[in-house]
Amino acid sequence: MFETLKPQPADKILALMQMYRDDPRDNKIDLGVGVYKNAEGVTPVMRAIKTAEHKLWEEQTSKSYVGLAGDPAYSDAMIKLILADSVERANVAAAATPGGTGAVRQAFELIKMANPGARVFVSNPTWPNHISILNYLNIETVAYRYFDRETCGVDFDGMIADLKTANKGDVVLLHGCCHNPTGANLNMVQWQEVVAILNERGLIPMIDIAYQGFGDGLEEDAQGVRYVAANTPECLIAASCSKNFGIYRERTGLLMAVSQDGGAQALNQGTLAFLNRQNYSFPPDHGARLVSMILNDDALRADWAAELEETRLGMLALRQQLADELQRLTGSDRFGFLAQHRGMFSLLGTTPEMVEKMRADSGIYMVGDSRMNIAGLNEQTVPILAKAILDAGV
Numbered sequence: 001m002f003e004t005l006k007p008q009p010a011d012k013i014l015a016l017m018q019m020y021r022d023d024p025r026d027n028k029i030d031l032g033v034g035v036y037k038n039a040e041g042v043t044p045v046m047r048a049i050k051t052a053e054h055k056l057w058e059e060q061t062s063k064s065y066v067g068l069a070g071d072p073a074y075s076d077a078m079i080k081l082i083l084a085d086s087v088e089r090a091n092v093a094a095a096a097t098p099g100g101t102g103a104v105r106q107a108f109e110l111i112k113m114a115n116p117g118a119r120v121f122v123s124n125p126t127w128p129n130h131i132s133i134l135n136y137l138n139i140e141t142v143a144y145r146y147f148d149r150e151t152c153g154v155d156f157d158g159m160i161a162d163l164k165t166a167n168k169g170d171v172v173l174l175h176g177c178c179h180n181p182t183g184a185n186l187n188m189v190q191w192q193e194v195v196a197i198l199n200e201r202g203l204i205p206m207i208d209i210a211y212q213g214f215g216d217g218l219e220e221d222a223q224g225v226r227y228v229a230a231n232t233p234e235c236l237i238a239a240s241c242s243k244n245f246g247i248y249r250e251r252t253g254l255l256m257a258v259s260q261d262g263g264a265q266a267l268n269q270g271t272l273a274f275l276n277r278q279n280y281s282f283p284p285d286h287g288a289r290l291v292s293m294i295l296n297d298d299a300l301r302a303d304w305a306a307e308l309e310e311t312r313l314g315m316l317a318l319r320q321q322l323a324d325e326l327q328r329l330t331g332s333d334r335f336g337f338l339a340q341h342r343g344m345f346s347l348l349g350t351t352p353e354m355v356e357k358m359r360a361d362s363g364i365y366m367v368g369d370s371r372m373n374i375a376g377l378n379e380q381t382v383p384i385l386a387k388a389i390l391d392a393g394v
Contacts, residue, residue: 126173
């Protein structure tokens with residue numbers, strides 16, 4: 001049997017990580033891996049997580065299974081965090097998943113089950129794993145224009161024109177905030193126009209929100225998601241706790257199915273539980289338990305929100321420093337978009353050849369499409385990156 005297997009394409013980011021590890025240069029800079037790192041290059045355990053873990057260690061009396069959909073307290077807390085009061089809780093079905101990727105995978109499985117002929121419209125570009133999973137499930141994908149390589153902002157006219165070609169029942173995959181890989185986000189006026197197109201054409205929105213709190217703030221980053229949930233007949237939302245709670249390895253995510261028809265909730269909830277059973281039975285609980293403990297404790301929540309805000313402001317400061325340094329070196333504001341982007345990532349919009357030149361000449365590691373992780377920088381390395389960008393001819 002095994003002799004019939006074929007080699008699978010290597011993951012470009014994982015390959016880049018290995019190249020970085022093998023590079024003997026002391027001054028190399030890793031801007032490739034999509035993980036938050038502080039100025040010391042460490043992905044820290046957040047203070048509130050440490051406190052919650054200690055409390056859990058003292059109080060937990062069992063490691064028995066939770067339900068197929070996970071701990072209801074976790075679902076309730078996450079729904080409140082993301083959706084607030086934009087929709088009735090009774091209209092939301094939810095299931096815990098192994099990370100945001102698990103939520104995305106389960107959402108695609110649900111789409112295939114509910115409407116096998118549905119196409120999924122994805123932004124160009126999008127997180128590569130979106131495309132990989134859709135292809136693996138044999139779900140047809142259609143790219144819609146999103147990133148304008150001239151302005152390094154959103155090509156909104158192109159996006160709307162492409163969404164108008166979608167058929168009733170097709171799914172539109174949207175990034176809730178901090179678009180990965182571009183860092184270019186929709187504003188609220190644009191969110192409203194997108195929703196108008198979704199409703200006009202009978203399209204189903206699916207939102208991937210993995211960076212709430214990394215962009216403009218916890219509440220601000222959820223505004224678009226809340227507007228979609230409140231103003232479309234139904235939608236899917238895949239959420240991750242990896243970044244804003246810093247619990248990457250705990251694999252903590254949530255899939256929500258929102259319907260304005262409250263009578264659909266029981267069927268939707270049963271379907272999410274069924275899908276969990278088919279893929280991994282019971283979802284992991286440790287990270288989810290910590291998240292619910294933090295969100296339901298005023299002191300822990302305040303400490304978590306304060307540290308998250310420090311993280312957000314630190315990344316914004318690095319963005320501004322890089323934009324300012326490039327303006328100083330060039331006498332031009334053509335890199336001003338770096339300060340306008342939000343989240344961990346920005347897309348420089350340059351060629352793979354220039355990205356390779358930065359790696360070879362300056363030890364700057366970023367993904368070949370020119371996505372760079374701003375959180376991989378610190379105050380000392382920003383000038384090094386700025387010079388490398390210009391030396392490569394960007």
